[in-house]
Amino acid sequence: MKVILIAKAVLVDITKCIGCGSCSVACKLWNDLEFDDSRPTVGVEAQLNDVNWTAVQRHDVQSKDSPQALWRFVKQQCLHCLEPACASACFSKALQRNDSGAVVYYPDLCVGCRYCMIACPFNIPKYEWKKTFPLVTKCQMCSTKTASGEAPACVSVCPTMALKYGERSALLKEARQLVNTNHLYIKEIYGEYEVGGTSWLYISDVPFEQLGFKTDVGTKPLPSYTHNFLKYTPFLAIGWGMFLTGLSFYTKRRNKITSQKQADDDNKETTSRKSESTEETNNENL
Numbered sequence: 001m002k003v004i005l006i007a008k009a010v011l012v013d014i015t016k017c018i019g020c021g022s023c024s025v026a027c028k029l030w031n032d033l034e035f036d037d038s039r040p041t042v043g044v045e046a047q048l049n050d051v052n053w054t055a056v057q058r059h060d061v062q063s064k065d066s067p068q069a070l071w072r073f074v075k076q077q078c079l080h081c082l083e084p085a086c087a088s089a090c091f092s093k094a095l096q097r098n099d100s101g102a103v104v105y106y107p108d109l110c111v112g113c114r115y116c117m118i119a120c121p122f123n124i125p126k127y128e129w130k131k132t133f134p135l136v137t138k139c140q141m142c143s144t145k146t147a148s149g150e151a152p153a154c155v156s157v158c159p160t161m162a163l164k165y166g167e168r169s170a171l172l173k174e175a176r177q178l179v180n181t182n183h184l185y186i187k188e189i190y191g192e193y194e195v196g197g198t199s200w201l202y203i204s205d206v207p208f209e210q211l212g213f214k215t216d217v218g219t220k221p222l223p224s225y226t227h228n229f230l231k232y233t234p235f236l237a238i239g240w241g242m243f244l245t246g247l248s249f250y251t252k253r254r255n256k257i258t259s260q261k262q263a264d265d266d267n268k269e270t271t272s273r274k275s276e277s278t279e280e281t282n283n284e285n286l
């Protein structure tokens with residue numbers, strides 16, 4: 001079993017989120033994701049998709065103390081499970097949990113089977129359906145940024161400190177202290193035990209089921225179900241393995257073609273720049 005050296009996490013305090021959307025903008029800028037007005041990242045209609053790796057959903061909830069409806073904002077992204085079902089389902093190891101706790105996607109290894117999408121209990125991985133050579137997409141917990149000791153992009157821009165990055169054990173301690181001493185909060189930390197625990201933890205003043213959280217996922221890590229399923233279906237596993245081998249050839253070829261196309265485009269651009277510059281020189285000499 002892999003030993004996790006320093007498991008990092010993010011604690012989300014829903015009572016502090018004002019729905020400003022800075023986190024979603026930072027996510028798009030850092031990950032070079034398209035801005036698409038028809039697919040909002042903040043509000044009632046906000047949803048995760050191939051270009052929204054994070055979305056801040058608005059929920060109208062009823063307060064027990066007042067007849068007026070309240071707004072609560074919930075930042076969504078991959079929860080980076082401690083024992084990720086997506087990684088367990090991925091035969092080609094395109095999804096792997098690293099030592100700091102991020103579940104990272106490696107596109108070069110992906111065969112496009114989309115088994116991770118079925119396995120994820122939170123419906124997180126998305127697919128680039130519109131692209132000629134589609135890939136799976138999801139939050140990477142800014143793994144290249146955190147590798148150099150920085151916080152994820154979304155966390156670093158949050159103006160209200162609704163997001164806090166740090167060691168999971170320390171954040172859990174802080175969260176427990178808050179929910180047990182401050183009557184504002186419900187006495188629960190989402191992500192502490194769900195599917196064996198996650199690296200994104202949430203505290204709230206409104207029950208999680210009213211905020212769109214999946215509260216029926218159980219506390220057992222889901223990879224154990226994947227292993228059991230395959231154990232009892234050896235023929236399916238073998239057939240699936242052969243199918244994936246075929247897909248692997250396809251993926252390698254696809255990546256080769258994409259790289260070649262990129263190189264061709266770069267060459268064309270360089271040649272075009274050179275000829276423009278020669279033309280300008282000739283014009284100046286006339």
Ligand code: SF4
Nearest residue numbers: 078079081084086120
């Ligand atoms: S939330 Fe889904 S995609 Fe993210 S690590 Fe867990 S199983 Fe994988």
Ligand code: SF4
Nearest residue numbers: 027139141142152154
């Ligand atoms: S951790 Fe990085 S990739 Fe994930 S939601 Fe935040 S900014 Fe986006």
Ligand code: SF4
Nearest residue numbers: 017018020021023158
């Ligand atoms: S940046 Fe912070 S306050 Fe703004 S929407 Fe994101 S989590 Fe909420």
